[in-house]
Amino acid sequence: MIYLDTSVALAYLLAEDRRPPASLWNETLVSSRLLQYEIWNRLHARSLADSHGTSARALIAGVALLELVPPVLERALEPFPESHPVRTLDALHLASCEYLRAAGQRVSLASYDSRMTGIAGALNIALFDLEGFQGRG
Numbered sequence: 001m002i003y004l005d006t007s008v009a010l011a012y013l014l015a016e017d018r019r020p021p022a023s024l025w026n027e028t029l030v031s032s033r034l035l036q037y038e039i040w041n042r043l044h045a046r047s048l049a050d051s052h053g054t055s056a057r058a059l060i061a062g063v064a065l066l067e068l069v070p071p072v073l074e075r076a077l078e079p080f081p082e083s084h085p086v087r088t089l090d091a092l093h094l095a096s097c098e099y100l101r102a103a104g105q106r107v108s109l110a111s112y113d114s115r116m117t118g119i120a121g122a123l124n125i126a127l128f129d130l131e132g133f134q135g136r137g
Contacts, residue, residue: 002128004031004063005111006038006089013039013052018112020130021054030064030107032072032096034089045132068092072099072113081122097125 075095
């Protein structure tokens with residue numbers, strides 16, 4: 001299972017220089033419900049909702065969204081490794097990853113955000129290699 005960070009979804013939707021391979025979308029993807037809000041927030045902020053809305057809806061439909069259940073919110077309130085300052089939404093995403101792991105799921109984080117991957121590494125959350133990913137063959 002791959003936990004999809006918003007940085008990867010936006011890189012794909014906005015055709016940024018660094019984009020995930022097309023085969024990523026054939027994998028089992030999961031994210032926090034935050035993904036939906038972050039995507040639409042960025043599209044509205046850039047006045048791209050009309051031109052990118054259909055693609056955004058299709059992307060979101062392909063991701064299992066984890067609700068912000070009490071255990072996720074409670075974990076996000078706890079401290080993260082001191083050497084890595086954590087932003088609020090990142091804390092909620094990382095808490096979602098830890099919630100899935102606590103439920104026995106094998107999850108890897110796919111993110112282009114170096115702060116997020118640094119914290120994930122400190123928490124022993126597996127990182128998904130977006131650069132070397134070849135997909136299932």
